[in-house]
Amino acid sequence: MFNFIILTFVAFLCLLPILNLVAVSFSSRSVVEANQVGLWPKGFNISAYEFIFSNSQFFKSLWVTVQRTVLGLLVELSLTILVAYPLSKSNKIFRLRSFYVWFFMVTMVFHGGLIPTYLVVNELHLVNSIWALILPEAIVMFNVLLMLNFFRAIPRELEEAALMDGAGWFVTLTRVYLPLSLPSLATITLFVLVRHWNSWFDGLIYMNMPDQYPLMTYLQTMVLNLDLSQLSSTMLANNPSMLEITGRSLRAAMILACTLPILLAYPFLQRFFVKGMLLGSVKG
Amino acid sequence: MVLRKGKGKQAALIVSLVLIMLTIAACGNDTNGKEQPSGNDSATTTRPENDGPLAKYEPAIELTAMKNLYGDERYLPGDDLNNNVWTRAYAEELGIKVNYKWAVAGEGFQQKVTMSIASNDLPDIMTLPAKDYFTLAKAGKLADLTPYFDKYASDTLKSTLNADGGKQMKTAYVDGKLYGIPQTGGSDATADMIWIRQDWLENLNLSVPETLDDVIEIAMAFRNDDPDKNGVKDTFGIGFQKDLNSGTGSYEGFFAAYHAYGKAWVRGEDGKITYGALKPGMKDALAKLREMFAEDLIDVEFGVKDWKKVGEDIAAGKIGLFYGREGLPWMSAKDAIVNNPKAEWISVPIVSSDGKPAKPATNVTMERYFAVRADVQYPEALIKIINLFQDRINNPKTTMDMLSKFGVDPVSGINFAAYAFGGLDPSEDKPNMYFQQINAVIEGKETVDNIHPEAVRYYNTIKNYMDKGMDKGADPLGWNYYKFLGPESSWKIISHYRENNLFERSAWFGLPTKTMSQKGATLDKLQEETFIKILTGSAPVSDYDSFVENWKKLGGNQITEEVNEWYNSTFEN
Numbered sequence: 001m002f003n004f005i006i007l008t009f010v011a012f013l014c015l016l017p018i019l020n021l022v023a024v025s026f027s028s029r030s031v032v033e034a035n036q037v038g039l040w041p042k043g044f045n046i047s048a049y050e051f052i053f054s055n056s057q058f059f060k061s062l063w064v065t066v067q068r069t070v071l072g073l074l075v076e077l078s079l080t081i082l083v084a085y086p087l088s089k090s091n092k093i094f095r096l097r098s099f100y101v102w103f104f105m106v107t108m109v110f111h112g113g114l115i116p117t118y119l120v121v122n123e124l125h126l127v128n129s130i131w132a133l134i135l136p137e138a139i140v141m142f143n144v145l146l147m148l149n150f151f152r153a154i155p156r157e158l159e160e161a162a163l164m165d166g167a168g169w170f171v172t173l174t175r176v177y178l179p180l181s182l183p184s185l186a187t188i189t190l191f192v193l194v195r196h197w198n199s200w201f202d203g204l205i206y207m208n209m210p211d212q213y214p215l216m217t218y219l220q221t222m223v224l225n226l227d228l229s230q231l232s233s234t235m236l237a238n239n240p241s242m243l244e245i246t247g248r249s250l251r252a253a254m255i256l257a258c259t260l261p262i263l264l265a266y267p268f269l270q271r272f273f274v275k276g277m278l279l280g281s282v283k284g
Numbered sequence: 285m286v287l288r289k290g291k292g293k294q295a296a297l298i299v300s301l302v303l304i305m306l307t308i309a310a311c312g313n314d315t316n317g318k319e320q321p322s323g324n325d326s327a328t329t330t331r332p333e334n335d336g337p338l339a340k341y342e343p344a345i346e347l348t349a350m351k352n353l354y355g356d357e358r359y360l361p362g363d364d365l366n367n368n369v370w371t372r373a374y375a376e377e378l379g380i381k382v383n384y385k386w387a388v389a390g391e392g393f394q395q396k397v398t399m400s401i402a403s404n405d406l407p408d409i410m411t412l413p414a415k416d417y418f419t420l421a422k423a424g425k426l427a428d429l430t431p432y433f434d435k436y437a438s439d440t441l442k443s444t445l446n447a448d449g450g451k452q453m454k455t456a457y458v459d460g461k462l463y464g465i466p467q468t469g470g471s472d473a474t475a476d477m478i479w480i481r482q483d484w485l486e487n488l489n490l491s492v493p494e495t496l497d498d499v500i501e502i503a504m505a506f507r508n509d510d511p512d513k514n515g516v517k518d519t520f521g522i523g524f525q526k527d528l529n530s531g532t533g534s535y536e537g538f539f540a541a542y543h544a545y546g547k548a549w550v551r552g553e554d555g556k557i558t559y560g561a562l563k564p565g566m567k568d569a570l571a572k573l574r575e576m577f578a579e580d581l582i583d584v585e586f587g588v589k590d591w592k593k594v595g596e597d598i599a600a601g602k603i604g605l606f607y608g609r610e611g612l613p614w615m616s617a618k619d620a621i622v623n624n625p626k627a628e629w630i631s632v633p634i635v636s637s638d639g640k641p642a643k644p645a646t647n648v649t650m651e652r653y654f655a656v657r658a659d660v661q662y663p664e665a666l667i668k669i670i671n672l673f674q675d676r677i678n679n680p681k682t683t684m685d686m687l688s689k690f691g692v693d694p695v696s697g698i699n700f701a702a703y704a705f706g707g708l709d710p711s712e713d714k715p716n717m718y719f720q721q722i723n724a725v726i727e728g729k730e731t732v733d734n735i736h737p738e739a740v741r742y743y744n745t746i747k748n749y750m751d752k753g754m755d756k757g758a759d760p761l762g763w764n765y766y767k768f769l770g771p772e773s774s775w776k777i778i779s780h781y782r783e784n785n786l787f788e789r790s791a792w793f794g795l796p797t798k799t800m801s802q803k804g805a806t807l808d809k810l811q812e813e814t815f816i817k818i819l820t821g822s823a824p825v826s827d828y829d830s831f832v833e834n835w836k837k838l839g840g841n842q843i844t845e846e847v848n849e850w851y852n853s854t855f856e857n
Contacts, residue, residue, distance in 0.1 A: 030622035034599035055358075115402045122403050205395055208386035209365065210353065221355045221389045233473065233611030234715055237742065237768055240761050241697040242356065243614065 025049070025253035032248045048253035057211060057218060058257070064130070064203075065215040069196040072134045076192050077185070079139050084147035085173050108141045118205060132206035133196075133214065140195075143188045150184035151177060186269050197262040219258045223251045331662070337438035337671045341379030347665060348385045348407040349705055350400070352652075355389035358698050369689060370704045373676075378668050382409075382705060408660045409669070409705065412464065414795055417456075417653040421463040427656040427663035430462045436667040440674040444468065447710040454854055455650050455794060464655035465670055465706065470713030471648035471789060473610050476537030477777045478635070479617060481604030482628040484511035492630070496541045496572075496637040499605070503581045506604050521581030523606035524573075525594040528812055532616065533586075533594040537607035537634040540642040540788070542569040546811075548645035549847055551791035557848050559840065560645065561811060567828045568637070570818045577819050587816050599623060607634070610715070610774035613767035621756060621763065629767065631774045633781065644781060647790040654706045670706035677701060678710060684737040694741065715768075716782065718742060719775040726750075726771060746770045794854070797846035803839035810834060 019039045024032055028043030036042060052058050083104065091097050112120070117136065126132040154177060162172045178185070203217030210221065236242055332339040351365065359368060365384050374380045385407045388396050397416055400406050412420065420426050437445075445453045445468060452468045478493065480502070485491070488509050493499045503521030505511065511519055525533035528546040535546050545560025552558060560566075576582055583589065583597070597603045599619035610631075612618075617629045636642040654670065656663040676682060676690040692699045701707050718739040724730035725743055732740055742765050749755075749762030750770075756763045767773050781787055796804060814831040817823035 028622075030599060030619040033596065033616060033619040034601075034623050035593075035596040036600060036623075115399070118399050119403055122399075122405070204388065204392040205399055209384075210355075210357070210387060210389065211364070221392065224390060233609075233614050233768065234709075234713065236611070236614045237715070237765065238738065239692045239697065239699045240764070242699075 021252045021256060025249050025256055027249055029243075029247040029249060048247070048250045049257070051250060052253055052257055057213075058215075060211055061213050061215040061218040064212060065197060067130055068133045068214055069193060071130065072138075072196045073189060073192050075134055075138050076140070076143070077188065080143050080147055080188060081173070081178070083139060084144045084151060085169075085177065087144070088148045088151035104139075104141050104144060107139075114205075121206060127206050128208050128212065133199075133202050136202065137195075140191075143191060146188060147181070147184055150181055154180055190265070190269050193265055194262060215258050219254055222254055335435075337436055337441075338378065338668060338675065340377060341662070341665075344375060344379040344381050345662060345665065346381045346383060347409050347660070348383050349409045350396070350407045350411060351384050351387035351703075351705065352393040352411055353387050353389040354699075354702055357702055358696075360696070360698065365703065368703045369700050370673075373672060373690070374669060374705075378665070378672060380665050380669060382669070406657050408657050409666045410655050410657065411467075411706070412653050412655055414650050414653060417464055417655060418458060418795065420655070421458040421461075425658050426463040427658050427660055428461050428463060429465075429656065429663055429667070432664040432667060433462055436664045436671070438671040438674060440679050441667070441671050444674055444678055444708065444710045447712040451855070452648065452650060452793075456653055457854075464653035465667070465708070466650055467652040467654065467706075467708045469648060469709060470716075471646040472713045472716060472778050472782065472787070474531075474646045474648075475644035475778055475781055475787065476534050476540070476607045476609060476634055477631045477644070477774060478537065478633070479606055479608045479612055479629055479631050481506075481511070481620075482630045483626055484604045485630075487511050487513055492632050493635055496635050499635055500572075500576065500581075503576065503605055504579070507579075507581050511604060512601060518602060520583045520597065520603050521579075521605065522576065523594050523598065523603035524582055524586050525589050525591050526587050526812075526816070527590060528808075528815070530591040531609045532591040532598070532606065532612070533589075533603075534607040534609070536645050537642075538573070539566065539569045540634055540644055541637040542566065542572075543640065543642070544569055545645045545788065545790075546815075548647060548788060548790040549792040550788060551851070557791045557844070557851055559835075559844060562832055562835070562840075565637075567825065570815060570828055571825045572637075573819045574821055574825065578821060582819075587820065595619075601627065610768070610778060613764045613774065617767075618764060625756060630772065631767075631777050633777050633786075641784070641786060643786045643788040645788045645790060648793050650793060650795075654708075666706065670708065673701075673704045673707045677707070680736065682737060684740065687737045691738070713778075714738075715775045716779060719769050719773065719779055722746060722769055723771055723776075742769050791851055792847045794850050797843060797850060799839050799842045799846055804843070807835055807838060807840060807843075810838070 016039070020037070023037050023039055023041045025048050026041035026044055026046065027037045028045055031037060031042045086094050087097060087101055087104075089097065111117075121127055121132050121136055126135065158176055158180075159172055162176045167175065198216055200214070200216035200220045203212075203214040204220070207213055207217070210218070213221070332341060357365075359365075363369075365371075365387055366382075371382050374382050385405075386396055386400075394413055397413060401416065401420070406420075406425070417426075445465070448468070448470075452466050456462055456464050456466045478499065480492070484506060485502070488505050488511055490502055490505060491498075493502055499522070506519055507521035508517070510517065523533045524535065524538075528535055536548070539545055539560070542563075542565030544563035544566035548560040549557050550560050550563065573582075583603075586594075589597075594603065594606070595616035598606065598616040601620055601624050608617075612629070612631070621627045621629070634642045634644055654666060656666045673690075676686055688694065689700065690704070691701045718736065721730065721735035721739045722743045725732055725735060726747070732743065735743070745759065745762055745765045746769065749759055749766050752759070752762070754763075754766070769775050810831065814823070814827055818825055818827055
């Protein structure tokens with residue numbers, strides 16, 4: 001009971017900043033600028049959300065992000081599985097294993113750096129296409145290691161039994177290994193989803209026009225650039241509608257609108273994090 | 285087993301060698317593969333016969349371009365960056381089809397420029413950050429505009445660029461040649477003034493300050509005498525924040541009372557430029573601030589508050605006296621009024637500690653230059669494009685319709701000027717002119733027909749606000765414009781500075797010099813830490829002397845030399 005109270009309290013503490021963000025997003029500009037909003041909105045209004053959802057760019061960017069997340073997930077999951085499976089075999093079965101392990105491990109330690117990476121993507125004519133957001137990071141070695149170790153933990157006897165029954169390597173992978181690897185697949189799925197949803201920098205450098213930006217790049221340009229300190233008052237006098245977009249309520253609303261979908265993904269993946277699938281498959 | 289292992293290693297070696305070869309081959313063969321498009325390759329185009337600032341190319345030429353955006357761009361239905369009122373005007377009136385290769389807002393701009401330079405993929409006409417402009421100009425990547433400027437720059441463009449006596453324009457020359465047009469801007473708007481809650485002054489029967497002692501007296505009263513009459517001692521005497529170079533809660537205006545400056549470079553009568561923080565008055569200024577802090581006039585938390593946090597205190601009605609700039613009617617001062625309709629603000633010129641008038645510091649930053657790639661066939665096209673913006677927006681003869689079509693459309697609120705390439709404002713602030721014009725009309729010396737249409741818009745709002753008895757609720761923005769450009773406005777203070785020749789314009793506004801980029805951050809930190817320690821009483825005032833010594837020793841002397849060198853080579857030949 002004591003633990004329960006403590007943990008609930010800690011969980012609530014984590015929620016506070018988000019609740020404050022919600023309250024700010026529904027409050028009126030001047031109250032927010034005076035920092036007088038706590039956990040409950042003051043001067044309730046929804047103009048921040050009206051502004052976001054009346055702007056078609058939000059939906060364009062949302063679509064780009066959905067595309068890159070879905071495509072990226074498919075590409076990355078299949079490549080990760082295809083890399084991890086052979087590497088999980090022993091040197092006896094896969095003779096070049098050590099070489100390939102090092103080949104991939106190098107990428108964990110050394111990076112080309114920003115400009116060489118950009119040059120490669122540019123020369124491959126990927127700039128300005130959705131693939132520029134997907135291919136450069138299609139294999140993350142950390143995920144491969146995760147998958148590889150999970151495959152290794154699966155008893156060899158299962159594989160031997162499958163091979164004995166006439167299955168090839170590919171069938172063994174798809175029929176035996178993958179169904180047993182749901183927890184690690186779910187973990188990697190979550191990693192990939194969150195990474196694709198959250199990354200903004202690649203959108204900024206690989207996309208040429210703002211209407212091709214993924215959601216987080218759009219959010220970044222809106223939240224960081226439209227700061228009162230960047231705007232001259234002459235510009236404001238000329239175009240007072242700029243005042244609307246400099247408010248903290250709008251930023252709070254943007255942040256919420258952009259992160260809510262990915263927050264919702266967590267509970268749905270939760271149920272795959274179940275262990276004990278192997279129980280009873282190997283006896284004796 | 286052993287044999288096998290050996291084989292594996294051998295194979296690995298071979299494969300890695302092959303991979304290395306492939307990589308080298310891939311790197312090698314593409315350097316000459318891609319020819320740069322020459323920009324305007326229609327061989328049949330010749331320069332128009334009566335060539336001039338706005339003459340049209342027949343047939344049309346094509347130019348690629350890049351754009352830095354504000355981030356809030358909105359378009360009419362069917363329009364986009366490559367098809368809007370400006371690109372259509374370039375095509376129809378100048379015969380120039382502008383294709384934007386890329387566009388980006390804010391900090392991403394520098395990233396994209398770096399990428400373009402690294403991949404040798406520069407557009408024909410460019411907006412370049414100052415640093416890249418000079419690098420590319422020295423590397424011979426930019427077209428020399430010297431022979432074209434006089435012939436093609438329109439009178440409006442020339443007067444726009446010369447509004448400050450051509451100072452900003454002169455920074456664009458590299459070894460005596462002009463490679464680009466600077467994006468000029470005004471510096472008057474960076475001058476400090478004092479903002480005071482007028483209702484608090486009235487509550488306590490105080491009058492507007494004329495000397496620094498008056499300011500301190502007001503600060504005392506605001507701290508101790510409950511100016512907002514709520515029975516709680518919850519107001520600060522005077523608002524300051526932690527940074528030396530910030531707009532709201534600024535120190536520059538206070539230091540100016542002692543004829544010293546926190547950040548500005550001051551050019552003396554002997555022509556030598558020195559750092560404002562080394563001026564003799566600085567020690568007294570710091571001692572005075574320390575006294576004020578000891579008397580509890582300054583928020584004890586000021587050392588962790590930036591200008592936004594101080595802005596929150598202003599908006600919440602806790603600060604009623606501070607040094608700030610002309611934009612406050614658009615910022616926290618406005619929020620204070622929305623939160624408390626009884627609140628009212630006045631702005632007054634900065635005051636002096638002695639008989640000598642205080643001069644506010646101003647500065648201008650040269651951020652961008654418009655330039656043309658070296659191999660473009662018609663470099664003057666850039667000047668024509670910039671001419672068109674001047675013709676539509678800054679031309680004294682421009683009309684209200686023109687402004688709605690090419691500038692800000694009051695109905696949709698869309699700022700079309702943001703899509704123009706090479707939009708630049710006069711290097712003296714427009715509001716100076718607007719303030720004069722608007723108030724001449726209010727006083728009946730001028731008619732609305734004779735002033736710039738943009739000024740007419742502001743005039744109408746201000747007039748409307750005054751006619752409705754200065755009711756802050758009636759028109760939500762009426763108060764903003766009234767306090768910004770009206771008869772009791774922040775630009776009135778700036779115009780007072782101008783008329784009495786009271787600006788101390790920072791003499792240095794170039795790229796950071798060599799030593800500055802290496803040691804500037806250390807010196808800035810040293811300065812801020814020393815100042816804050818003296819202010820809060822954790823270090824004696826005499827520490828200022830050792831700061832001066834250290835500053836000079838740690839690179840300050842060298843920076844001063846470099847700054848003088850830059851000034852002399854830019855303006856003295």
